[in-house]
Every structure is written in C-alpha cells, then in structure tokens.
Amino acid sequence: MTTSYPMNDGNSAYSYFNNSQRQKELIDASKDMVRDAIIGKLDVEEKYHNIILEFQVFFSDHVENDFNTLFRSFPYASRVLGSFHGRLFPSQSIHFAHSSCAIHWLSKIPKELLDEKSPTWNKGLIHYGTSNIDVVNAYIAQFEKDMEIFFNTRAEEIVPG
Incomplete structure (x- = not known):
C-alpha cells in the first residue's frame, strides 16, 4: 500500500500555494519554452495571428489534494484523476505535455528497500545519499521502470505529428 501525503489546501501558512516559491520560479x-513549443506544435505563428486560440489545461496530482485555489487562478484548468506514472488520457488526444516539477518522483519505494532482512534494506530512509551501492541501484532500477512507463504512456496519448 502506498502512503499519500496530500498538500494542505487553501491559503493557510502551510498550504502548497504559500510554500511553492521554487515551483513557481521553475514554471515562470x-x-x-512552453509557449514556443505550443506555437510550433500547433503551427500558429503567422497563420493565426488574428485568431483567438482556446486551450484546455489538465493537472494531475494526488487524489486527496484540494485544487480549488488552482481552479480559481486558471478558469481553463481541469483536473485529471490518476498518476502520471500511468495512462491519463485517450489515445492521440494530447497535443502537448509538460512536467515542470514532478517527473523525478518515483511511483513507489523499491520493495527490496523495505525488507529488513534484505541486504538492500535502507533502514526506513527514503533517500540514498549515504547508502550502499545496492540501495542506489534499486532506486535507479525503479526510476528506469517509471520512466519507461511514463514515456510509453505519453507516446500513446500524444497526437503524432
């Protein structure tokens, strides 16, 4: 079973909204780059300079998270339930996908790190900075599996083109 740690909602002192300055800096x-990618993908340079284009933006995060503050900020935003480690959208339905602050998160802690009898047990730690090479390799293997799934599912969802 995976433990989830959703963000605090609203505008409280401990809310995600008030404690995400680094994420805001990355997005800004x-x-x-995102604008140029959208323009290039949709070929809207000179061709559509007098036309107003409409976009729909989807956000995916923990199911328990409160998206109300986000939706008040972006009226064109929608929430997609599920993890980006799996399929989120129908085949060939997405024109552009962007992950600014989440792709480095693993889908799970490698199971061998949780077994106290395993030589790769990580003593309950969720990092590997001071761990042996077997622990590091377990994290690398999980990252490789996650990235393969991530890229394969996005490849199915993105419109070729």
Whole structure:
C-alpha cells in the first residue's frame, strides 16, 4: 500500500500555494519554452495571428489534494484523476505535455528497500545519499521502470505529428 501525503489546501501558512516559491520560479522560467513549443506544435505563428486560440489545461496530482485555489487562478484548468506514472488520457488526444516539477518522483519505494532482512534494506530512509551501492541501484532500477512507463504512456496519448 502506498502512503499519500496530500498538500494542505487553501491559503493557510502551510498550504502548497504559500510554500511553492521554487515551483513557481521553475514554471515562470519555462513559460517562453512552453509557449514556443505550443506555437510550433500547433503551427500558429503567422497563420493565426488574428485568431483567438482556446486551450484546455489538465493537472494531475494526488487524489486527496484540494485544487480549488488552482481552479480559481486558471478558469481553463481541469483536473485529471490518476498518476502520471500511468495512462491519463485517450489515445492521440494530447497535443502537448509538460512536467515542470514532478517527473523525478518515483511511483513507489523499491520493495527490496523495505525488507529488513534484505541486504538492500535502507533502514526506513527514503533517500540514498549515504547508502550502499545496492540501495542506489534499486532506486535507479525503479526510476528506469517509471520512466519507461511514463514515456510509453505519453507516446500513446500524444497526437503524432
């Protein structure tokens, strides 16, 4: 069973909204790159300069998280239930996908790290900075599995093109 740690909702002192300055900086820094990718993908440079384009933006996160603050900020935003480690959208339905602050998260702690009798037991730690090479390799193997699933599912969802 996976333990979930959802964000605190609203605008309280401990809310995600008030404790995500680094994420905001990353998103702000990537705005031009995202805009250019959308323009290039949809071929809207000179062709559509007088036309207003509509976009629909989907966010995916823990099921327990409160998205109300986000939806008040972005009226064109929608929530998609599920993890980005699996399928989220129908085949060939997405024109552009972007992950700014989440792709490095693993889908789970490698099971061999949780077994106290295993030589790769990580003593209950969720990092590997001071661990032996077997622990590091277990995290690497999980990351490789997660990335394969992530890229394969996005490949099914993205419109070829």
